[in-house]
Amino acid sequence: MVKVAVMGYGTIGSGVVEILEKNRARIKQTSGKDLVVKYVLDLREFEGDPIQSKIVHDYQTIADDPEIRVVVETMGGVEPAYTFVKAMLEAGKHVTTSNKALVADKGAELIALAREKNVNFLFEASVGGGIPIIRPLISSLTGDEIVEISGIVNGTTNYMLTKMTQEELPFDDVLKEAQAKGYAEKDPTADVEGYDACRKIAILTSLVCGQQVNYEDIHTEGITKITPVDIMYAKEMGRAIKLLAMSRQTEDGYVAMVAPFLLPIEHPLYNVNDVFNAIFVKGNMLGDAMFYGSGAGKLPTASAVVGDIVDMVKHMHTNIILNWDETPAKLADYKNSETRFFVRTKASKAEITEIFGIVEFVDIEELNDEIGFVTLTMNEREYEEKAARLSSVLQMIRFH
């Protein structure tokens, strides 16, 4: 029997307790052990709830109990999660977390501490919710150089972009609907400004390059400026607007970015709608692979946490190798990366052609005071220089 403690009895924490209960037989079969929740750390009491008898308020109770071998952290945020997780690892306990803020910020340090203590620090649920992506990266795609990893890693913005496309509604209306449905938080900044996606691609890039990526180094644009007119153009071009988090190996190191992109219908991420997430990986031997599933939600995310618990139970006395050390990763300047750019402008075709050379124009009949165009491939710096010379730029979205 293995005794487990859960820190944070919110949506995901309670989901973990629920799965350990409901799928107990299956989990005993896959892990070889019976898993029992002994403590739940929370500020609240949960009076009358069956969980009440397991509630503790002091994390030291858990750290000091030698019976506890596995700890789940589902509180969110860097502090106090960091202090608590560190204490658990130092006490020789295995820890799994769903907390992307913690992993993006302190990943390398906690991985090193776990290694030192010969325990494990796993975080499958911190990226892509229920989709297995971290474990495939660290234990399946181990024969490949990962040359690109990109994906739709934020369910809230993907839901909103899907609604804006299908129902031709403006951003603000769709945000209200998403909030009403519980898909967006009251303060939606982290999602809609791309900060959540940024932390997730920082985690994936760190795992792929083996060093600590500072998420503040990643150029990040959200979806707040996407309008129904942009969606009209996307449809006219047979494309979909998706918020992509991407990371690509270049001669100067990995280059990472979060921004809306216009994807063609053939792209594997084109059809990823609603709250679904998908992560696309390109290996130098494997070629293209994609992992798709529920990127958020109580049970899917908790399912990934439980997968980590089982893996830790199977590696009770072995540290699972993670190539992510504390050396700061030097990302390549995104301004050197090349793409095509879709631009909306009030400028004349003559002016556009003079500045950008050959472009493809996108003319929408109903819009008579503006025009869209798609540039040839150029780097971000070159685009910026040219765009600064254009008399009007209403919008720019990258083309994939």
Next chain:
Amino acid sequence: MVKVAVMGYGTIGSGVVEILEKNRARIKQTSGKDLVVKYVLDLREFEGDPIQSKIVHDYQTIADDPEIRVVVETMGGVEPAYTFVKAMLEAGKHVTTSNKALVADKGAELIALAREKNVNFLFEASVGGGIPIIRPLISSLTGDEIVEISGIVNGTTNYMLTKMTQEELPFDDVLKEAQAKGYAEKDPTADVEGYDACRKIAILTSLVCGQQVNYEDIHTEGITKITPVDIMYAKEMGRAIKLLAMSRQTEDGYVAMVAPFLLPIEHPLYNVNDVFNAIFVKGNMLGDAMFYGSGAGKLPTASAVVGDIVDMVKHMHTNIILNWDETPAKLADYKNSETRFFVRTKASKAEITEIFGIVEFVDIEELNDEIGFVTLTMNEREYEEKAARLSSVLQMIRFH
């Protein structure tokens, strides 16, 4: 340093040697060891080839060499692969194979032998080529009851159905093209009759139910009877015909089947084209997930083999738990499983309605001596009884 032997220097075996060489630095980083190929077992000599010095013709040379810790089997077919693999496991060596025939037939026995010898027998490359699916099932989705697993697991037939759809060509022409491109074998039976897909879903079902599924128990239909007229109807209905291998948990156990299905545009497998494979998994907690990538090909498949090698090097002294024992699995009768059926017939609408009750008719103008219809949901047995009463059945394809 870990010494490796490769048995069978065909497409995949030579790919494994190539990856171990080309990605040597990366593999040293992920496995923690330097991997060196010491022997290659093959009947041929490969004179003048750099591999020549490593060629051996007797598998006992490998079995008897205590330096060899890891053996790769990429010969294909049940014998002599089975004899060789068994000898390697008995000699205390770890084995990975890409050989679906061997795994479908002898999986449980070889897993048990590996466990007894405290080594590992892994087979990621036997299903889905380069797509990580076996390891996610056994080490990520461990908190879930897997209630369904289905997918496009044969690249040859998917390529052919894609061509038949895009270029409106008949089966025979597309087969010739696929053979010319090396996507189909000279004797294409195993692919086009669904036998290859059948073995793969037998492996996946065994892993999910924990017992030995006999692939001969799986109802299997291939794509040889699919015609351009069927494709016309599919397009008329906005659907795509895909050869699916599927397995679903029912009250009477898992029910498995391989057959062409008509998929709607919203289905995650609808857009999986050409030689790509995709495997869809539904967990009772996770919900839907999908794994997509190159289902065949030298380097993608070899990449999966190398992923296994690295995993075995990381588990040199630990047997990785696989829940697949020798108890024969009792599959549920597929005739009790329910679906909708698309039927082409020369019968009148009156006759169809009399026998099948409410149906949706699909009328194609150019075809004036036949009509298509889609039934309501019913089980296979009920469909068979009704179809036997219909004066003509030109074709039946299941609706998803």
